[in-house]
Amino acid sequence: xxxxxxxxxxxxxxxxxxxxxxxxxxxxxxxxxxxxxxxxxxxxxxxxxxxxxxxxxxxxxxxxxxxxxxxxxxxxxxxxxxxxxxxxxxxxxxxxxxxxxxxxxxxxxxxxxxxxxxxxxxxxxxxxxxxxxxxxxxxxxxxxxxxxxxxxxxxxxxxxxxxxxxxxxxxxxxxxxxxxxxxxxxxxxxxxxxxxxxxxxxxxxxxxxxxxxxxxxxxxxxxxxxxxxxxxxxxxxxxx
Amino acid sequence: xxxxxxxxxxxxxxxxxxxxxxxxxxxxxxxxxxxxxxxxxxxxxxxxxxxxxxxxxxxxxxxxxxxxxxxxxxxxxxxxxxxxxxxxxxxxxxxxxxxxxxxxxxxxxxxxxxxxxxxxxxxxxxxxxxxxxxxxxxxxxxxxxxxxxxxxxxxxxxxxxxxxxxxxxxxxxxxxxxxxxxxxxxxxxxxxxxxxxxxxxxxxxxxxxxxxxxxxxxxxxxxxxxxxxxxxxxxxxxxxxxxxxxxxxxxxxxxxxxxxxxx
Numbered sequence: 229x230x231x232x233x234x235x236x237x238x239x240x241x242x243x244x245x246x247x248x249x250x251x252x253x254x255x256x257x258x259x260x261x262x263x264x265x266x267x268x269x270x271x272x273x274x275x276x277x278x279x280x281x282x283x284x285x286x287x288x289x290x291x292x293x294x295x296x297x298x299x300x301x302x303x304x305x306x307x308x309x310x311x312x313x314x315x316x317x318x319x320x321x322x323x324x325x326x327x328x329x330x331x332x333x334x335x336x337x338x339x340x341x342x343x344x345x346x347x348x349x350x351x352x353x354x355x356x357x358x359x360x361x362x363x364x365x366x367x368x369x370x371x372x373x374x375x376x377x378x379x380x381x382x383x384x385x386x387x388x389x390x391x392x393x394x395x396x397x398x399x400x401x402x403x404x405x406x407x408x409x410x411x412x413x414x415x416x417x418x419x420x421x422x423x424x425x426x427x428x429x430x431x432x433x434x435x436x437x438x439x440x441x442x443x444x445x446x447x448x449x450x451x452x453x454x455x456x457x458x459x460x461x462x463x464x465x466x467x468x
Numbered sequence: 469x470x471x472x473x474x475x476x477x478x479x480x481x482x483x484x485x486x487x488x489x490x491x492x493x494x495x496x497x498x499x500x501x502x503x504x505x506x507x508x509x510x511x512x513x514x515x516x517x518x519x520x521x522x523x524x525x526x527x528x529x530x531x532x533x534x535x536x537x538x539x540x541x542x543x544x545x546x547x548x549x550x551x552x553x554x555x556x557x558x559x560x561x562x563x564x565x566x567x568x569x570x571x572x573x574x575x576x577x578x579x580x581x582x583x584x585x586x587x588x589x590x591x592x593x594x595x596x597x598x599x600x601x602x603x604x605x606x607x608x609x610x611x612x613x614x615x616x617x618x619x620x621x622x623x624x625x626x627x628x629x630x631x632x633x634x635x636x637x638x639x640x641x642x643x644x645x646x647x648x649x650x651x652x653x654x655x656x657x658x659x660x661x662x663x664x665x666x667x668x669x670x671x672x673x674x675x676x677x678x679x680x681x682x683x684x685x686x687x688x689x690x691x692x693x694x695x696x697x698x699x700x701x702x703x704x705x706x707x708x709x710x711x712x713x714x715x716x717x718x719x720x721x722x723x724x725x726x727x728x729x730x731x
Contacts, residue, residue, distance in 0.1 A: 246672050256671065259706055383667055384502045384694070391503065407667040407695045410515055411504030435669040437484075438702020445480055445518055445698060 230458035231262040231440060232468065234354060234403055235380055235428030238287065239270030248432055250287060256432035257293060260440050264468055265431055266322050267294045273326045277301050285318060295468055297322035301330050302338040312342065312349040321465040324354040334366050347375035352464055354378040361386030368393040375399065376464065380428050384408040387416065394420040401464065403428030404456055405439045414447050422452035426461040479520025480698045484705045489719035491523045492697065494640050494663050494689025497546050498529025498539065507693040509546045516552050519697050523552055523728065527584035531558035540570055547579040556582040556614055560590045561598035568605055575609035581726045586616040595624040603632060612636040612725060619646045622653050629657040636725055638687060641666055647673060651680040661725065663689035665700045674707035683713035687722055
């Protein structure tokens with residue numbers, strides 16, 4: 229089964245001593261058997277999104293196992309053009325947000341504007357839900373029709389809320405990768421379909437092997453396991 | 469959803485760490501209310517078949533959250549139903565008499581091998597006077613004390629470890645994101661062991677704990693039925709530590725601490 233991971237980072241981690249270098253990311257992907265990782269430069273998260281996006285593109289050109297994801301910090305977004313449209317032309321396949329690391333919430337109008345631009349540009353968006361399940365509900369209400377949002381970083385506490393959001397928004401997906409109760413993945417797939425779940429494990433900050441093995445050993449059919457591990461993400465990204 | 473995948477004949481442990489025993493010292497019976505697990509004993513057995521863990525020590529989610537005697541009694545029934553399952557008696561010193569009675573009742577049960585305390589549900593710090601009376605009894609009964617340790621619990625946990633130096637204590641979750649502090653505190657407290665499980669499988673955490681505390685004082689726990697149990701196993705398999713240390717963490721230390729060889 230192909231393994232594609234939607235949630236990868238590289239660069240420098242300023243908060244503690246963890247190694248999030250490009251070298252570590254590549255070895256982490258190999259260690260969990262992943263063929264591709266959708267990756268963002270942390271330069272764009274912690275410093276400047278334009279510089280970070282440029283670095284992401286450059287790194288992904290050199291390492292074909294990485295698929296470029298851009299980032300935008302809404303606090304630094306004040307031009308009149310559509311950056312998402314430009315990002316798609318440059319080759320980005322995903323836009324990932326980092327509100328928890330940058331100190332903003334999805335309630336702002338700038339974020340709402342970016343979502344609108346992403347919907348128009350057909351650029352999928354990944355947004356971290358974490359343990360605050362009401363974020364998924366906020367996205368459900370804010371995102372314009374057709375905006376393909378991947379609910380990322382979904383923990384057990386937010387799973388019920390995410391399932392309800394996915395029921396209401398057929399264009400939304402969610403990541404499996406964080407810890408949920410045994411059987412949580414099976415419930416999600418039963419309720420909204422295995423075609424709505426993609427792998428996202430936060431490489432290389434977290435260990436990914438267990439997440440992959442938990443899916444491989446779940447009670448899903450082989451076909452559904454393959455969809456969750458890679459097929460759905462490949463389709464979302466336009467084929468990789 | 470299409471038909472279920474054909475049951476795998478090889479367990480996760482057999483495939484990911486062949487030839488190594490895996491003992492899960494931190495597990496539960498009971499439901500937590502999130503989508504997925506029912507937390508019943510049949511499900512636990514299925515999860516054990518799938519994971520390949522040889523032994524599991526469970527405490528009752530119901531005892532932790534609501535009904536101490538009722539939950540402990542459920543665990544007593546579970547341990548009789550499967551030789552892989554061992555029990556941990558939950559106490560809540562808000563009712564000291566009941567807690568002491570529960571510890572007395574299960575301490576001599578051959579398949580109850582530990583006591584468990586969860587301060588987030590009782591609102592009492594581990595070192596609260598009410599708890600100390602129960603812990604004194606637990607120490608007398610020679611039951612290792614397991615404890616849900618979260619950020620901010622370090623001082624209380626260390627005080628209890630110093631007060632009862634012969635009582636083995638297992639700090640479940642290793643103070644969560646404060647695991648560096650847990651290792652630092654535990655270094656000077658030889659009766660303290662840590663389990664590293666949290667909902668996030670942080671890369672490098674196991675390596676850091678081995679380096680700063682030593683593999684002899686780390687235990688493997690999963691927090692199933694709340695957490696999917698294969699994830700923390702994957703975290704340990706991916707950890708860049710030697711095979712000897714991996715074996716100790718997966719089962720060797722637990723065998724010694726809970727005296728499984730004599731059981």
